[in-house]
Amino acid sequence: MQENTQQAVTISAIASAAGVSVPTVSRVLNGRSDVAPATRERIENLLREYGYRRRGATQAPSRLVDLVFNDLDSPWAVEIIRGVEEALNADGLSVVVSAIHRRGSADSTRKWLDILGARTSDGAILVTTDLDSFLHAELQRLHLPVVVVDPAGVPDLEVPTIGATNWTGAVTATEHLIQQNHRRIGFVAGRPGLWCSRARLDGYRAGLDAAGIPFDPALVISGDFDYESGFSAGTELLALRDRPSAIFAASDQMALGVYEAARQQGLRIPDDLSVIGFDDLPEAGWASPPLTTVRQPLSEMGTLAARTLVRLIKGEAVESPRIEVSTRLVTRASVRAAG
Structure with a gap:
């Protein structure tokens, strides 16, 4: 089975390699809970190993984009979502918002990748995320275009990034x-x-x-x-x-x-x-x-990220791998001259 390409991998092949039935693999793909933990882990490892995706490369795009945060408990995230959603809607795309929580992030990342591989997505926007070697490799395995907003670490020149000054x-x-x-x-x-x-x-x-x-x-x-x-x-x-x-x-x-x-x-x-x-x-x-x-300009950063991702999805080149939007001071009443 090691010789199979991504397009050749089927649910039946995964089921055979895992020693389970096709319906069992389908339940894992659909996020069902009625699968033994050890069996689920074995199937998920195989899905990751062979880069399985429900949709083959020749089928129509899903028209879905993943928007992933470390946490979703901040108004800061809402502004990013607003910009991303408006830009994607203009291109007929929908957004799926999720979080890879900083606590227990390795497990959260794997779960998100499992869902991503099963559901398929046309691309992903990662916000304040450290695009480590594991995550980068898994996204490349899924042939998924990626844009990072406000990267956690030093920007990876292979992946377009959107930041602020x-x-x-x-x-x-x-x-x-x-x-x-x-x-x-x-x-x-x-x-x-x-x-x-x-x-x-x-x-x-x-x-x-x-x-x-x-x-x-x-x-x-x-x-x-x-x-x-x-x-x-x-x-x-x-x-x-x-x-x-x-x-x-x-x-x-x-x-x-x-x-x-x-x-x-x-x-x-x-x-x-x-x-x-x-x-x-x-x-x-x-x-x-x-x-x-x-x-x-958080909303603008989200808009730029979405537009950049759309270009990647369409196979177009991006103008710059690193875009920084300008910040500016907004003066209000919380500052006065020291006496």
Whole structure:
């Protein structure tokens, strides 16, 4: 069976190799639960090994695209989905949204690949995902065009990527605080290890360096891009004996967590503490006071990713393997000059 091409692999061949009936393989392909775990694992391994897909290469496209996140519990994801969906709908394609959770990610990735191989898809958009060698190889085995939005690691030049000018945006935010006479500026960094987290931290440091302000590692605390980690980091920064007069958070949700940390310590924004975020989610404008932030055009990034994927699906060349959209500072009421 090792000599079979992807097109030659059938359910019957998989069933024979696994020593089970054709209906048993079909139940696994359809996600049914009435299959013994050991049998299911044996069948799934064979499906992966031979790159089985329900649709052969000569059949009509599925008109489906997979949009995959690490997590779906953020308004950030909603903005990406909006851009992807609008662009795909214009081309007559539908989107299937799923998550490969960071906790237990190896198992989640395998399950997603099993579903993908069974259901078929015309392409995939991966968001803030580390396209490691295993995942890359499996997607190539399935002959699936892929675009990565905001790659977790160093962008792979073999796969088109869509990102934002994270470093420039962080420099701009830091310079804005410095122009308002802030010199002791705290920074709530993003999740360690992510490409965008490193770029924003580097931008913060570059902004300080350009103004001749020494970098103080005590003023940098890593978060996880969510409200809870922003609250925790904000609480820690504001408990310093020489607390910062301003805090730049690497996401809006973390910035709003800083808001709550300040409130619980009896500090007023911006009278006692200036705060800047990053993303410009809808909540930034609803906050009290409205949050100054670096706008990352998330919906546009989703649209660009979808259009790039459509070109790949059609067999067309893409203009550039790496696209970065511009960020810009949106000034609101959460920053004031240091007294």
